[in-house]
Amino acid sequence: MWLQKSSLFALYAVLELARAPDRQLATAEIAETYGISAHHLAKVMRTLVRAGLIQSVRGVGGGYRFAGNAARTTLFDVIQLFESLEPEVDPSLARAVGETPIGAALHAVNVEINQLALATLRSITLKSLLKYAPGRGVEATAARH
Amino acid sequence: MATRNAERPRIRRAKASDLEAVVALDEIGTGLAKPDYWQDMFARYVRRRRTGRHFLVAESAGRVIGFVVGEVRAWEFGSPPCGWVFAVNVSPAWRERGVGGRLFDEIGLRFRKDGVEVVRTMISRADTLNLAFFRAQGLTAGPYIELERRLPPSPDNA
Numbered sequence: 001m002w003l004q005k006s007s008l009f010a011l012y013a014v015l016e017l018a019r020a021p022d023r024q025l026a027t028a029e030i031a032e033t034y035g036i037s038a039h040h041l042a043k044v045m046r047t048l049v050r051a052g053l054i055q056s057v058r059g060v061g062g063g064y065r066f067a068g069n070a071a072r073t074t075l076f077d078v079i080q081l082f083e084s085l086e087p088e089v090d091p092s093l094a095r096a097v098g099e100t101p102i103g104a105a106l107h108a109v110n111v112e113i114n115q116l117a118l119a120t121l122r123s124i125t126l127k128s129l130l131k132y133a134p135g136r137g138v139e140a141t142a143a144r145h
Numbered sequence: 146m147a148t149r150n151a152e153r154p155r156i157r158r159a160k161a162s163d164l165e166a167v168v169a170l171d172e173i174g175t176g177l178a179k180p181d182y183w184q185d186m187f188a189r190y191v192r193r194r195r196t197g198r199h200f201l202v203a204e205s206a207g208r209v210i211g212f213v214v215g216e217v218r219a220w221e222f223g224s225p226p227c228g229w230v231f232a233v234n235v236s237p238a239w240r241e242r243g244v245g246g247r248l249f250d251e252i253g254l255r256f257r258k259d260g261v262e263v264v265r266t267m268i269s270r271a272d273t274l275n276l277a278f279f280r281a282q283g284l285t286a287g288p289y290i291e292l293e294r295r296l297p298p299s300p301d302n303a
Contacts, residue, residue, distance in 0.1 A: 123276030
């Protein structure tokens with residue numbers, strides 16, 4: 001699975017603001033850092049404000065500041081503001097999934113992948129991700145393949 | 146109840162007299178009382194200790210308020226020697242105060258002295274609390290996947 005752009009942009013913005021909670025940043029600054037559309041990001045920021053994760057700062061300079069709890073907010077908490085990650089059966093596939101062994105077996109695989117993804121996203125807080133982001137100088141256990 | 150002035154927990158090796166406290170902590174954390182299981186664990190990890198086996202407790206003011214258990218395992222599932230953490234538990238009154246992290250760091254140090262470079266654990270997908278704890282210690286998904294299936298009924302029981 002991969003995330004929709006809005007979810008990714010939201011994560012970039014929230015994490016960028018959370019890593020320096022006393023700092024305020026404008027939408028354009030975040031967009032430039034990540035090479036993303038400022039127009040699209042602006043819409044995302046409005047949703048994040050409504051969710052209470054960030055707050056807009058009025059006055060000279062303006063911008064946004066982190067307003068949430070980085071230790072209690074998970075990646076899932078941010079993503080679910082923009083998309084549903086729960087496995088859903090497309091109504092047009094209901095017969096394949098509900099009435100054929102192959103359809104049901106493939107749906108079970110899809111559910112399994114989704115459950116792993118949800119468990120992962122629900123377990124990573126903003127604080128954890130920031131702590132072990134590359135270049136932070138904190139050693140993390142990396143998966144070796 | 147833990148207070149700000151409570152004695153800073155110290156981490157030490159478990160001893161036989163810690164059994165009752167560990168059983169109680171585990172029951173709080175899991176909802177299941179498993180005295181036989183922990184008796185067996187104490188027999189193997191505390192009384193008959195050998196290199197690579199570690200059972201550590203966190204103690205404050207003479208009370209056990211947390212523990213971690215782990216062992217170096219080698220070549221199971223084709224994996225070179227690595228340290229496995231089987232259980233970690235901190236009293237609810239002491240959570241979010243760094244006790245779990247200190248227990249994990251200490252067992253990690255001991256695994257390093259045992260000569261291994263990787264620490265692993267396995268957690269239920271539904272156990273968001275412990276998943277988040279281990280993620281906070283820097284663990285990420287490893288190269289192995291746990292698979293399982295239900296066994297068919299034994300013909301003897303049919």
